[in-house]
Amino acid sequence: xxxxxxxxxxxxxxxxxxxxxxxxxxxxxxxxxxxxxxxxxxxxxxxxxxxxxxxxxxxxxxxxxxxxxxxxxxxxxxxxxxxxxxxxxxxxxxxxxxxxxxxxxxxxxxxxxxxxxxxxxxxxxxxxxxxxxxxxxxxxxxxxxxxxxxxxxxxxxxxxxxxxxxxxxxxxxxxxxxxxxxxxxxxxxxxxxxxxxxxxxxxxxxxxxxxxxxxxxxxxxxxxxxxxxxxxxxxxxxxxxxxxxxxxxxxxxxxxxxxxxxxxxxxxxxxxxxxxx
Amino acid sequence: xxxxxxxxxxxxxxxxxxxxxxxxxxxxxxxxxxxxxxxxxxxxxxxxxxxxxxxxxxxxxxxxxxxxxxxxxxxxxxxxxxxxxxxxxxxxxxxxxxxxxxxxxxxxxxxxxxxxxxxxxxxxxxxxxxxxxxxxxxxxxxxxxxxxxxxxxxxxxxxxxxxxxxxxxxxxxxxxxxxxxxxxxxxxxxxxxxxxxxxxxxxxxxxxxxxxxxxxxxxxxxxxxxxxxxxxxxxxxxxxxxxxxxxxxxxxxxxxxxxxxxxxxxxxxxxxxxxxx
Numbered sequence: 001x002x003x004x005x006x007x008x009x010x011x012x013x014x015x016x017x018x019x020x021x022x023x024x025x026x027x028x029x030x031x032x033x034x035x036x037x038x039x040x041x042x043x044x045x046x047x048x049x050x051x052x053x054x055x056x057x058x059x060x061x062x063x064x065x066x067x068x069x070x071x072x073x074x075x076x077x078x079x080x081x082x083x084x085x086x087x088x089x090x091x092x093x094x095x096x097x098x099x100x101x102x103x104x105x106x107x108x109x110x111x112x113x114x115x116x117x118x119x120x121x122x123x124x125x126x127x128x129x130x131x132x133x134x135x136x137x138x139x140x141x142x143x144x145x146x147x148x149x150x151x152x153x154x155x156x157x158x159x160x161x162x163x164x165x166x167x168x169x170x171x172x173x174x175x176x177x178x179x180x181x182x183x184x185x186x187x188x189x190x191x192x193x194x195x196x197x198x199x200x201x202x203x204x205x206x207x208x209x210x211x212x213x214x215x216x217x218x219x220x221x222x223x224x225x226x227x228x229x230x231x232x233x234x235x236x237x238x239x240x241x242x243x244x245x246x247x248x249x250x251x252x253x254x255x256x257x258x259x260x261x262x263x264x265x266x267x268x269x270x271x272x273x274x275x276x277x
Numbered sequence: 278x279x280x281x282x283x284x285x286x287x288x289x290x291x292x293x294x295x296x297x298x299x300x301x302x303x304x305x306x307x308x309x310x311x312x313x314x315x316x317x318x319x320x321x322x323x324x325x326x327x328x329x330x331x332x333x334x335x336x337x338x339x340x341x342x343x344x345x346x347x348x349x350x351x352x353x354x355x356x357x358x359x360x361x362x363x364x365x366x367x368x369x370x371x372x373x374x375x376x377x378x379x380x381x382x383x384x385x386x387x388x389x390x391x392x393x394x395x396x397x398x399x400x401x402x403x404x405x406x407x408x409x410x411x412x413x414x415x416x417x418x419x420x421x422x423x424x425x426x427x428x429x430x431x432x433x434x435x436x437x438x439x440x441x442x443x444x445x446x447x448x449x450x451x452x453x454x455x456x457x458x459x460x461x462x463x464x465x466x467x468x469x470x471x472x473x474x475x476x477x478x479x480x481x482x483x484x485x486x487x488x489x490x491x492x493x494x495x496x497x498x499x500x501x502x503x504x505x506x507x508x509x510x511x512x513x514x515x516x517x518x519x520x521x522x523x524x525x526x527x528x529x530x531x532x533x534x535x536x537x538x539x540x541x542x543x544x545x546x547x548x549x550x551x552x553x554x
Contacts, residue, residue, distance in 0.1 A: 008498065008529035010539045059534070062339050065542065221285065252285035257336070262287045265342065 001132060004029070010064035012036055016054065023116040023124045024081035030125065031058040032133065033067050033074040039134025042275035043073045044141045044268065047121065047148030047155075050180070051099045053078045057145070060257035066268035070276065073135055077121055079147065081114040095180050096187060102175070103151030104199055106188040115188055118199075122155050141271040143167040145260055146229070149216070150175055153201035153234075157209040165274035167215040167267045169260045170222055173234035176200045180228050202237040213274050214238070215246040217263045219253030246270075278409060281306070287341035289313055293331065300393040300401045301358035307402065308335040309410065310344050310351040316411025319552035320350045321418045321545065324398065324425030324432075327457070328376045330355045334422070337534035343545035347553065350412055354398055356424065358391040372457050373464060379452070380428030381476055383465040392465055395476075399432050418548040420444040422537055423506070426493070427452055430478035430511075434486040442551035444492040444544050446537045447499055450511035453477045457505050479514040490551050491515070492523040494540045496530030523547075 001019040008014075012035040021028040031054035035041065044067070046057055054076040057063065067074045080086075080101035087110045088097035101117035130137055142163050144152035149171025156166035175181025176196045185196040197203040218231045225231070231247060238245040253259040278296040285291075289312040298305040308331040312318065321344070323334055331353040334340065344351045357363075357378035364387045365374035378394035407414055419440050421429035426448025433443030452458025453473045462473040474480040495508045502508070508524060515522040530536040 007531060007533055007535035008496070008527075008539075009535035014535055059337050062342070062538075064538075065339070219285070250285075254284060256284055258284035258286035258291055261339075261341070262285075 001128065009033075010068045012064065012068050014058065014064065019128065021081070021120055021124060023120040024114050026081040026083045026086060026114060028078055028081070028120070030054050030075060030077045032076075032129070033064055034133065035068045035071050035073070037071060040136035041071050041073050041134055042139035042141070042272075043075065043135045043137070044143060044271055045121070045152070046074060046076045047103065047142070047144030047151040048076060048079050049144070049146030049148050050079070051094050052148075053099070056257065057260070060261060062261035062264050063268060066265045066272070070268065070272035072268065072272060072275070073133060075125075075129065077125055080117060086114045087111060096184055100147065100184065102147060102181075102184040102188065102199070103155065104184065104188045107195070108188060108190050111188050118155075121151065122159065139164060139275045141165045141167070141275055143267060143271070144171065145169040146224070146255065147172055147180070150181070150201065154199055154204060156211050157201060157204040158198065160209065160211050163211065165213040165215070165271045166211045167271065169263065169267075170218050170224070170229055170255055171201070171216060171231075171234070172228060173230045174200055174202045176203060177233065178228045178230060202233050205237040205241050205243055210241070210243055214244060215267065215270055217248040217250060217267070219255060219259045220249050220251045221253055222255040222259070224255055278405065286310075287345045289341065289345050291335065291341065296405065298358070298397055298401060300397040301391050303358040303360045303363060303391060305355055305358070305397070307331055307352060307354045309353075309406070310341055311410065312345045312348050312350070314348060317413035318348050318350050318411055319416035319418070319549075320352065320412045320414070321420060321548055322398070322429070323351060323353045324380065324419070324421030324428040325353060325356050326421070326423030326425050327356070328371050329425075330376070333534065334537070337538060339538035339541050340545060343542045343549070347545065347549035349545065349549060349552070350410060352402075352406065354402055357394060363391045364388060373461055377424065377461065379424060379458075379461040379465065379476070380432065381462065381465045384472070385465060385467050388465050395432075398428065399436065416441060416552045418442045418444070418552055420544060420548070421448065422446045423501070423532065424449055424457070427458070427478065431476055431481060433488045434478060434481040435475065437486065437488050440488065442490040442492070442548045443488045444548065446540060446544075447495050447501070447506055447532055448478070448493060448508075448511070449505060450507045451477055451479045453480060454510065455505045455507060479510050482514040482518045482520055487518070487520050491521060492544065492547055494525040494527060494544070496532060496536045497526050497528045498530055499532040499536070501532055
């Protein structure tokens with residue numbers, strides 16, 4: 001594992017690392033914010049959306065002030081394997097392939113060799129990072145945006161004992177029912193929709209999965225709201241299942257980091273309250 | 278004047294506008310953050326550094342939370358005229374020409390036609406914007422980074438009655454004595470160094486100029502510290518002249534927006550205290 005950059009920021013270090021992933025078979029990069037102090041410190045995992053890598057939230061997310069205040073380590077992985085040998089969408093579409101791993105372990109050629117972002121984020125990366133950084137693995141939270149909101153919700157729901165709190169900005173709430181999700185799951189997993197269910201937050205909740213604390217914020221002016229994100233389906237699934245959900249709908253806000261950064265501080269305050277309770 | 282984009286953010290609107298500038302003879306773009314409310318509101322002018330346009334601070338500056346809290350309008354102009362007809366450094370260097378207007382009114386061909394960033398920022402833009410936005414022109418502050426820190430200091434010193442507070446991150450403190458400044462002033466103004474003095478904060482202070490409140494923060498790990506920025510010369514000039522200066526030197530911080538964003542909130546709190554006193 002090699003540190004490829006670091007910057008002093010907000011009373012801590014914003015670092016970027018590269019390592020060879022056994023899961024994806026490629027070098028992978030992630031960013032990590034380390035507040036000053038010995039630790040061990042609680043960890044917040046942040047999963048990014050379509051087209052993003054670690055840099056988007058690291059540059060535009062406005063998370064460091066709150067992480068420094070609360071003493072939270074903040075990790076931002078990439079959204080897919082990358083490299084010349086990694087297959088991409090044949091037409092170079094933004095919503096499949098590179099930058100669009102959907103936090104899925106693919107089971108179909110040619111994707112299955114590299115597209116193992118579920119196991120990478122869920123298992124390999126935490127196992128690696130706990131050896132290198134002062135992380136308190138008994139105090140973890142997970143959050144994300146859009147496709148990464150889907151990742152945070154589904155990883156959180158499948159690993160309820162690991163995360164004290166789960167939150168998302170404008171998540172893809174029901175991937176099995178929207179075009180982005182159907183395209184990705186259909187190609188990564190094949191046509192048998194039974195195999196898709198563990199990658200759909202609503203299906204997981206309907207199947208009995210629960211998380212300790214759940215918070216979602218959504219911009220009302222988000223152009224993807226009705227046809228891709230569908231927070232109403234998550235709300236209905238939570239209500240039917242008795243899963244508490246703090247859902248905020250915000251007039252005028254869109255899908256961009258101008259929205260995310262506006263609510264990042266409130267999300268991190270909320271995670272910190274659960275992580276340090 | 279045409280609004281080309283806007284985003285809801287931090288309880289206000291982050292907007293980008295384009296207009297035709299009489300000073301530069303080109304279309305110019307700027308960004309403006311407008312907190313909710315009727316106003317009139319105090320105005321903070323933010324001048325960016327070499328290579329930047331409005332987008333750098335707008336995406337990475339982390340200023341909106343503090344501006345929303347204090348009710349401050351925040352304006353970020355471009356750093357030079359742009360367009361195919363605008364002459365650039367013959368070798369395309371980053372430190373002269375496009376992206377490097379140095380907040381100077383050039384007097385030399387071929388630069389003098391378009392490179393009038395002093396008059397643009399100092400006069401044309403405020404005159405235009407006060408007609409369109411709820412600005413309280415009796416409560417203005419100015420700040421900037423690097424080349425823009427130089428701009429903020431020199432515009433502030435030349436217009437002391439207009440600005441209640443002046444601040445900078447890693448400013449070029451003595452342009453007449455550093456390579457960046459000598460290259461730019463030599464080409465924009467010619468070899469007569471007497472004409473450079475009004476574009477040098479130290480010279481202005483030595484010549485009797487004063488500002489009401491002055492704050493500078495500088496990263497100690499900034500690679501440009503000793504050969505380009507020279508905050509020690511500003512400190513000495515202020516001490517000799519009795520100009521109060523709050524100068525902070527910060528271990529580990531470099532010249533990037535990771536540094537700027539770390540101290541943006543403190544600068545805006547400080548400006549707000551002067552603007553709302």
